[in-house]
Amino acid sequence: MTTPRRAPRRAPAALLGGATALALALAGCSTPSSGGSAAGDGTVTITVGDRPSADQAAARAIYDRRVQEFQKANPGIRIEPSETVWDVQTFQANVAGGTLPDVLKVPFTEIQALIARKQVADITDQLKEVGLADRLNPQTVKIVQGRDGRTYGVPVLPYAIGLFYNRALFEKAGLDPAKPPRTWAEVRAAAKAVAEKTGQAGYAQMATENTGGWMLTAQSYSMGGSIESEDGAKATFDDAAMRNALTLLKGMRWEDDSMGTNFLYNMNDIAKDFAAGKIGMFLSVPSAAYQAVVINFDMPKKDVGLTAVPTGPGNDNKVLSGGSVEIVNPKASEAEKSAALKWIAFFDLGKYINQEAAVADAKASAQDGGAVGIPRLSPISPEGFERYKEWIAEYVNVPLENFTGYTDNLATVQLKTEPVKSAQEVYAVLDTVLQKVLTDKGADVDALLREAVATVDTKLARAPR
Structure with a gap:
């Protein structure tokens, strides 16, 4: 987005x-x-x-x-x-x-x-x-x-996407909030533990207003996938990475029952429920999500954790940037x-x-x-950004110690931008795919992806070059 x-x-x-x-x-x-x-x-x-x-x-x-x-x-x-x-x-x-x-x-x-x-x-x-x-x-x-x-x-x-997690829910579930998940397999295990021990959604995903496709793109990148060809001429998301991402979510939803009951979140509502202690983890933009959950929805700062986007299968794991x-x-x-x-x-x-x-x-x-000091991808060099952080250190009012899983990786992370052509239209198509997977137990991931690729290819062919 x-x-x-x-x-x-x-x-x-x-x-x-x-x-x-x-x-x-x-x-x-x-x-x-x-x-x-x-x-x-x-x-x-x-x-x-x-x-x-x-x-x-x-x-x-x-x-x-x-x-x-x-x-x-x-x-x-x-x-x-x-x-x-x-x-x-x-x-x-x-x-x-x-x-x-x-x-x-x-x-x-x-x-x-x-x-x-x-x-x-x-x-x-x-x-x-x-x-x-x-x-x-x-x-x-x-x-x-x-x-x-x-x-x-x-x-x-x-910006670079990150994984937010509720430290209080982690503690209630017997998880160490100082050791957040680093892989998608660990996310699934943590989400299941949170759901079973606290009765809340262990993991939730935005799925409407093009945000579902946005976060599916982030998951695909983190598993080595892509959405479009480099020139934006063809859709490429009918690949192992996207199938792995959707299969993971399908398993969490239908086998683990760890994703709660709301499968139509937008960006505002997912932040609201996270702040209310109803969600263990979700993906978002650090600056936007922190402002929303703490400033807008009054979540205690000490309960907010932020870590890097987990990695999964694939030898070319990247982080979605925009x-x-x-x-x-x-x-x-x-x-x-x-x-x-x-x-x-x-x-x-x-x-x-x-x-x-x-x-x-x-x-x-x-x-x-x-909020002063929210972790973010810097527009200036790492050295310059370190100086900037020293300059403002006296006024930082966010719990930086809760964000080290994100900040420790930020300077070296491999970035990948959003789809180069018709990104919002592509996200809208992927919204539908995600919603189907989360609301229909019998959803056929392969068939959904084939149909979605055909739809997106038509849109890309019409888009201005």
């Missing part, structure tokens, strides 16, 4: 604090102008998308304040905010009509297709110019590189591309690369009741 599914932020003041600090840090670093949109006075103007709409008054005010702070620090750059956001149909129209903003966030799932169609700018040189080239996370940079080795975007909101990438208009001039990268460094990465910004953001978040 993409970033709109994450929980809403609770700390708008943090954004303002970070913006102000970074503005000071970037003062005097304006970009020399040349050609493109340079005005007679040398000012370079760029259009920046993703401005919150008027009905989001608080978020819009923060965004506009950050624009002002940036322009104050960079008098040679003028920002023209735009409410344009990613949409597969309007994006194509904007490209064709010449109305695409100079900077816009797009999902991880789309970047390779945009590179192939030459609809994003090569920003390799500008990354070096503004000092970001060596600061980005090499794990996620691979996602935005073309076959030519050049870089075409900046991953700014990356998020947002900032791209630059392919028609942008060199001066505009430089200005765009300065904006991205300020707006998206400021708190990770500037100590003042990091401290201001963390302090404000903590004061506003937000």
Whole structure:
């Protein structure tokens, strides 16, 4: 899934604090102008998308304040905010009509297709110019590189799926919460123990609103599988990995009776029941799920455990990754591309690369009741992220000791992005497969996968290339 599914932020003041600090840090670093949109006075103007709409008054005010702070620090750059956001149909129209903003966030799932169609700018040189080239996370940079080795975007909101588990239920079931499951076989055994000893669902899975297909994809990857061919032309999930994932879930549901009674969870409802002590384990995005279960649904922090996605059969186990990438208009001039990268460094990465910004953001978040220090996939290099964590250590208010199963593996995990074409349509088809397996004891996994592949292939054939 993409970033709109994450929980809403609770700390708008943090954004303002970070913006102000970074503005000071970037003062005097304006970009020399040349050609493109340079005005007679040398000012370079760029259009920046993703401005919150008027009905989001608080978020819009923060965004506009950050624009002002940036322009104050960079008098040679003028920002023209735009409410344009990613949409597969309007994006194509904007490209064709010449109305695409100079900077816009797009999902991880789309970047390779945009590179192939030459609809994003090569920003390799500008990354070096503004000092970001060596600061980005090499794990996620691979996602935005073309076959030519050049870089075409900046991953700014990356995530890697993890396994949440209820430490209190683990203890009641006689399981050691300090030793969470590392394989899917261990997940099945732990889920059965939780169900038998506590009467609650040992493991639950999202299954609606495309989240079922999303998490099935994560399970397939963790067992060495894939969903589509590299070019997105054909479905590939009728394979051993997906059959193993569905067979595992079928066994947990019908043989072990360890998955409870709700087989139509969405992202919000599964978090709610987990927080209420009704679920032992589930897969999700760490930042979104922690915010939901602790901040929104008041689960005690001490009961929240997070570990790496378990592995299963397959020699190519990977972790599902997603998020947002900032791209630059392919028609942008060199001066505009430089200005765009300065904006991205300020707006998206400021708190990770500037100590003042990091401290201001963390302090404000903590004061506003937000969660500080949730484990996450870093947008910057491991070394830089370690420095960032040191900067904010005083304000961390999450139980990091409960997350070591996740954090100890994060820097070396192999990432695999979501399906490259029509991801949401694919997930919707897989939702149906999952629901059938969980609600029909006689469901034929092989037949369901054959039918699903045929349906997806038809959708992929119709999708724009």
